[in-house]
Amino acid sequence: MATAVVQEDLVEYGFRRVIITITAVLCALLEIVDTTIVNVALNNMRGSLGASLTDVAWVITAYAIANVIVIPMTSWLSQQFGRRNYFAASIIIFTVASFMCGNADNIWELVAFRFIQGLGGGALLVTAQTIITESYPVEKRGMAQAIYGMGVIVGPTLGPPLGGYLVDHFSWPYIFYINVPIGIIATLLTLSFVRSPKYGEKLKAHQVDWIGIVLLSAFIGSLQYVLEHGQQDDWFNDEWIVRLSVLSVVGLFFFIWRQLSYAYPIVNLKVLKDSNLRVGVVMSFIMGFGLYGSTFIIPIYTQSILGWTATDAGLLLVPSSITVAIMMPFIGKLIQRGVPQTYLVAMGFLSFFIFTYWMHNIMTPDTGEEHMFWPLIVRGLGLGLLFVPITTLSLSGLKGKSIGEGAAFTGMMRQLGGSFGIAIITTFLARFGQEHRVNLIGYLDPTRVAVQEKIHGLQNAFIAKGYSAEIALQKAYKVMELSVTKQSTVLSYMDVFLYLGVLFLFCIPFILLIKKGKNKVNPSEAMH
Template sequence: MSEAVTSKSRSPMLIAGAVSLAAFMEVLDTTIANVALSHISGSLGATSEESTWVLTSYLVANGIILPLSGWLSSVFGRKNFFLLCILGFTITSFLCGIATSLPMLIVFRMLQGLAGGGLQPSQQAIIKDSFPPEKLGMAFAITGITTVLAPILGPVTGGYITDNFSWRWIFFINIPVGMLALFLVKALVQDPPSAKKQKVESVDYIGLGLIALGLGTLQVVLDKGQQEDWFSSNFILIFAAISIVSLIASVIWILRQKHPIIELKLFKIPSFTMPCIMIFFVGFALYSSAMLLPMEVQANFGYDATLSGLVLSPSGLATLLMMPVVGRLVNRIQGKYLISFGMLLTAGGMWATGMVTPQTDYNTFMWVRILQIVGLPFLFVPASTMAFSKITEEHSSNASAIIALMRNLGGSVGIAIVTNKLIQSQQIEQSYLVDHLNSASTVFQSTLAAYTHQFMQMGVPSLMTFDAAQHAALAKIYQQVALQASLLAYRDAYNFMAVILLLLAVVALFMPRDSYHKVEYKRPETCESEKM
């Protein structure tokens, strides 16, 4: 077939499968390395604190390139840019796998983040332009599988590979997938006229620099804030100030440009802005909950990396089953009602997870995780469909870039806020419980006496004195208090997320009614030229 043939002349499902394979690979890498950090630090002779830059460097680079991917698509042509991203991601994955030092791995991870940053937005734009307007719901059900399923499978995949092979294979596994994706995209995808390479008269280096600086420093603040004790650290204060000033300056600058690198004026469309906000909270709920539950079962229940990942994996299957169902519902039920229902389901899952006890077993964790995640398709699919309902092919890449950025920022902000909430709650709950451990408490005294007697019976009489037995009893009581405080802190964190989601369920009801018909968006100067 000739190059003039567009994507729409080929099977949309085949195109969706090809581009989703590449995007799935990239999204998977945002979480796959999380469970391997201790192995990486041990292998490369680094501290656990230093090894976290393996995650941060990737997220920083990814966050910088995401909003620019729409502009880069117009510079190279969308298909060429997508192929370049796949090739770059595949090569840098190989380089990450052969890294022999931590600085080398961090540099390669940063390059991997830069290369992969354009895959999600390009995937969404290609799929959007490949399906007719009346089938947008099903189209975004396909992108949702990538967006929601990959972060869920990342930890279990990473845990299994790390425990059974080597951490290097979490990067090497991308190579055959990337090569297959390159072949399929090259064979199946063709750019529509609006997505072909365009002549760029000049590059907005100022806007580009401000965005890169603002988003890069913001990501560092969000990722390192808790570790550095937030604004008590000069490092965080400086980076936060740079981020705020750079982002404000970039918005002012970009809005004044005739050919901006990010089409911020898309936010003038209400049916685009409100769904973007909801997608921000999809990332908030997805990434923060995917962080919390593995942490809880490893810290309090003794699960290893593989088993904690397996707690998450069944929810991926539930999501996979729900995506096409929601894709069909989108054309029958107003999107705002589906979004509100999804918020309620997810809030219920967060609340249920906070009810765990020291006796909670694997099956219970698995089911509460399913309840956490099963509502996300009701959020992502209608929100994406509504966001693109009035976006033309000309602006698909720009809109996709903004939506992907909102989702990833939601994840970063969610992880930062929820982690901070968890640590504060642990301190408060433990302080509260310790206050009740005193001589006036009959429960404490009876428990202490029982444990002391138990240790006296277990020990060798000539060696286990009463004081030693009482000391061991106090240590056991403190261990139980620490466990209870930890469980209560996780409950507080889950309830915090549940409250936010309940409020958003109400807000969603006030979103504009959806009408999935294309309404052309044109920049003001284009409209003025047509009047002349």
């Protein structure tokens, strides 16, 4: 009863609620946009800092590792320092690190500040969700999840076009500098308007689970590195990948043992006894797989195969993001009116399958923007139908402090789903591409008349441009080789979209495992 009173005290109305909502969504957007905004700037960073492609990839890896380490600890850290203080400190860390990233003189300095930026940013995601939700009365909390969801789903697709614009018109440090004024405003608004729930007694230094923190960092950090660098380092043929995979498994085993046996765990694993949360965690993982995987694969396809600029590739995803933004409030209202979340999630998975199958069917070396517009709108519909229902369903069987701990699990699994998705998609693109290339070369039999005519026609075209017969023949073979490579790459993209769609289709029966809970969920009683 006392908990309920505390939570009702946190509900805001009028101007205060509007300001708190804007602040929290802004912070969630900052964190997620920074996950993808650097993707289009890596080449510029490599040139100006004199780094190799492998070195510059650490700019993404360091941020992702810091994110997934800090997210599971967010609930515990909020209770230790007070939510408002922890949230404000996280924004400050994120903002200062952003400024230092822009001022970095070498690649490893940039990577170090990027890691610190990730530590500050990871806390913003789940804490922003909590602050928004608790600022709304119980009957409007479905809508609160929808407002937060707009930031989480739209964020990854805003990164590439924004990053492309800043790199094309200014220089790469501005992708970090843009965070500074927003971070300062968000910090001032947080200190002025956000309130903390009353927590129990804080742990003393000797009670803090330092061993648990080290084990969590070893497990998550090693796993994230393996996922980010596996394909480029040839997976388990690389000694470091093998070592870190073993460290990740051992770290996970001892982390679970430590959290279940220690009196003051940093992550309460017992909350996973709830069957709805277990299913919700799996669905959050798959949603992250689809969200970040599709955000990753589409710009690469349009740039490497279709020859688009980074800005154009990023802008392609904007209609999909707008669709999500339009969908979210409607989904929030449907949940408020009692529409079962299981139906909405099933429709979301089905929509995502339609999107991937559609993309599989339209992919060619010459696919135009007009061909991809409607499939991407369907993607937006699918993501809109997934986020809020999955979040509210996951937390529907939890009460009190457990709800905050459950939200941290769904947030972490969504991020890890994205990491797994990108790692698996990258691997499949490479492996399928090699396979298709071998098969296509098999059709290029030099004794076949059609092949001879094609080569002869290309050779004559080069001779007409002034090349000798021998050089013209070499160039003709080169053109044929490039054509085979391009076609095999397109076929590998088609395969990836097909398998991604099948994964989402297979998820629909899992929804039947979810117990029927109350549809009007209070997803924030005593959240972190």
